Amino acid sequence: xxxxxxxxxxxxxxxxxxxxxxxxxxxxxxxxxxxxxxxxxxxxxxxxxxxxxxxxxxxxxxxxxxxxxxxxxxxxxxxxxxxxxxxxxxxxxxxxxxxxxxxxxxxxxxxxxxxxxxxxxxxxxxxxxxxxxxxxxxxxxxxxxxxxxxxxxxxxxxxxxxxxxxxxxxxxxxxxxxxxxxxxxxxxxxxxxxxxxxxxxxxxxxxxxxxxxxxxxxxxxxxxxxxxxxxxxxxxxxxxxxxxxxxxxxxxxxxxxxxxxxxxxxxxxxxxxxxxxxxxxxxxxxxxxxxxxxxxxxxxxxxxxxxxxxxxxxxxxxxxxxxxxxxxxxxxxxxxxxxxxxxxxxxxxxxxxxxxxxxxxxxxxxxxxxxxxxxxxxxxxxxxxxxxxxxxxxxxxxxxxxxxxxxxxxxxxxxxxxxxxxxx
Amino acid sequence: xxxxxxxxxxxxxxxxxxxxxxxxxxxxxxxxxxxxxxxxxxxxxxxxxxxxxxxxxxxxxxxxxxxxxxxxxxxxxxxxxxxxxxxxxxxxxxxxxxxxxxxxxxxxxxxxxxxxxxxxxxxxxxxxxxxxxxxxxxxxxxxxxxxxxxxxxxxxxxxxxxxxxxxxxxxxxxxxxxxxxxxxxxxxxxxxxxxxxxxxxxxxxxxxxxxxxxx
Numbered sequence: 001x002x003x004x005x006x007x008x009x010x011x012x013x014x015x016x017x018x019x020x021x022x023x024x025x026x027x028x029x030x031x032x033x034x035x036x037x038x039x040x041x042x043x044x045x046x047x048x049x050x051x052x053x054x055x056x057x058x059x060x061x062x063x064x065x066x067x068x069x070x071x072x073x074x075x076x077x078x079x080x081x082x083x084x085x086x087x088x089x090x091x092x093x094x095x096x097x098x099x100x101x102x103x104x105x106x107x108x109x110x111x112x113x114x115x116x117x118x119x120x121x122x123x124x125x126x127x128x129x130x131x132x133x134x135x136x137x138x139x140x141x142x143x144x145x146x147x148x149x150x151x152x153x154x155x156x157x158x159x160x161x162x163x164x165x166x167x168x169x170x171x172x173x174x175x176x177x178x179x180x181x182x183x184x185x186x187x188x189x190x191x192x193x194x195x196x197x198x199x200x201x202x203x204x205x206x207x208x209x210x211x212x213x214x215x216x217x218x219x220x221x222x223x224x225x226x227x228x229x230x231x232x233x234x235x236x237x238x239x240x241x242x243x244x245x246x247x248x249x250x251x252x253x254x255x256x257x258x259x260x261x262x263x264x265x266x267x268x269x270x271x272x273x274x275x276x277x278x279x280x281x282x283x284x285x286x287x288x289x290x291x292x293x294x295x296x297x298x299x300x301x302x303x304x305x306x307x308x309x310x311x312x313x314x315x316x317x318x319x320x321x322x323x324x325x326x327x328x329x330x331x332x333x334x335x336x337x338x339x340x341x342x343x344x345x346x347x348x349x350x351x352x353x354x355x356x357x358x359x360x361x362x363x364x365x366x367x368x369x370x371x372x373x374x375x376x377x378x379x380x381x382x383x384x385x386x387x388x389x390x391x392x393x394x395x396x397x398x399x400x401x402x403x404x405x406x407x408x409x410x411x412x413x414x415x416x417x418x419x420x421x422x423x424x
Numbered sequence: 425x426x427x428x429x430x431x432x433x434x435x436x437x438x439x440x441x442x443x444x445x446x447x448x449x450x451x452x453x454x455x456x457x458x459x460x461x462x463x464x465x466x467x468x469x470x471x472x473x474x475x476x477x478x479x480x481x482x483x484x485x486x487x488x489x490x491x492x493x494x495x496x497x498x499x500x501x502x503x504x505x506x507x508x509x510x511x512x513x514x515x516x517x518x519x520x521x522x523x524x525x526x527x528x529x530x531x532x533x534x535x536x537x538x539x540x541x542x543x544x545x546x547x548x549x550x551x552x553x554x555x556x557x558x559x560x561x562x563x564x565x566x567x568x569x570x571x572x573x574x575x576x577x578x579x580x581x582x583x584x585x586x587x588x589x590x591x592x593x594x595x596x597x598x599x600x601x602x603x604x605x606x607x608x609x610x611x612x613x614x615x616x617x618x619x620x621x622x623x624x625x626x627x628x629x630x631x632x633x634x635x636x637x638x639x
Contacts, residue, residue: 063540066540068536068539068540089542089543089544090542091542092539092540092541092542093541093542094542095542097537097540097541099533099536099537099540100533101533103533103534103536103537103540104537105534105537105538105551105552105556106534106556106634106636106637107555107556107634107636107637108634108636109636116541116543117541117542120542120543120547150634150635150636150637151636152636152637166541167541176540
């Protein structure tokens, strides 16, 4: 058996650019194409979200990239290579694919599921084993505990994580995700989105993500393509631009109400000031905790558990009342956020917890700092102010682009803007 | 001579008959399974081909066993050949039907996932579709085996092997000393064999159905 180390040296491959050119799908017997002449350039390492109402062809467009649906017209280029006529089976092994409800094979263990694509690519078995562990670690599941489980022994969120691990196992430059978080509960979905953002920052894959949830699109996408029927691109731009300057009524209808609040989804906890807060260990003696409280100059400390995770908030009064045992004193920490969580999540956590602040955690839930309500308010003010400025500045330029033809628009080839209409 | 004495005096012959009975059923089941699953694989994707396969095998089953063997004798002669052909044909229906139902019942999202991660058609079939369709197919095989156990008795009509010979001999000599014992021994033997086979299938199910999809 070959040494696993020998093959391990290759650095993870980062993304490859995807180019769609006039991609069309016409089903026999239907007079209108399901996807009509879509052109789109997706940069290497970029996360692009296709969002639109159901039946708009966003899934069909995605499935044409790995040719699960064969296009009837147009070209697909990945990393500069034309793959429109390549053997589809070979092509798909180089493209990660994650779908709704995980798509895990129920008769295979977690490890077998993850190892599928590397196995098809004939990786040596020693490297396979290491890779499975690595992937499980990457998506935040303990290999020892989860490797030999079957999908039905996992929660929906865990299944989805394994689904992502499987998609990434052979280290593909491109990852296609078809409403991957559509079937999990809102809280888990939030966590999975955070995880994906963290992963993407580590891996720099080119991700094409399909969803009908605009909030999800804002949170995940570097750029968002809002699609209307037949996959016509209504607007293809950054989340900020779409929120502040929707191209037309269709887009603003899709953005929905509360654009200011949604703006909170665009900023991450890591972007604002995370302050330090006095902490104590759960096993620290009482005197030490009292001393820490006195020296800290706050009337509250954060108790961390044995693994450094936020455990509970302890007030001055709690210690007096505790009478020697801290087991029942204090308020348990309800909710924590990671650096990748959005300000909206943080605000949510602050509002539901009555401490006025939320603990920020890092790897494996370890404490890193806190964000309090003042910090949040200030950030929101700054953000909205900046947006307003930017909007005013770019008003003229955007007006031109606004009603340009969709494909011309995202190629940036129509700067004339003669057809621009007056907008409020 | 009571039944026990009969069993004791003839146990050699009874064991040989039972062994031959089990053997012919087993071999026919292997062929019927291979053929049935193959027919299922070939036809499950198409609506009409699937219905055709099910209808044809169902029609075969409606032919009375005696008539089927009677019709086969002039073509393939006496003994083992008509027995094996008849049993295999009868065994097909439950297997073909369950294979088609099982393969069609695989979640389309999983088929999509299998294709999407780069499985070829063949490996998708072997590694995803067949393992997931295996529990219903195994049920079909089980039903088939039970059926063939009984039908195999009729093979004696064509001088075939098995416990049917005892039953036929008994019926032919009704009123004689051992007639009833013979019929009883043949029938009970078949029942016992059927139960043993069923137990074996439970074991096979344990060993071959993934823990991830076992009920």
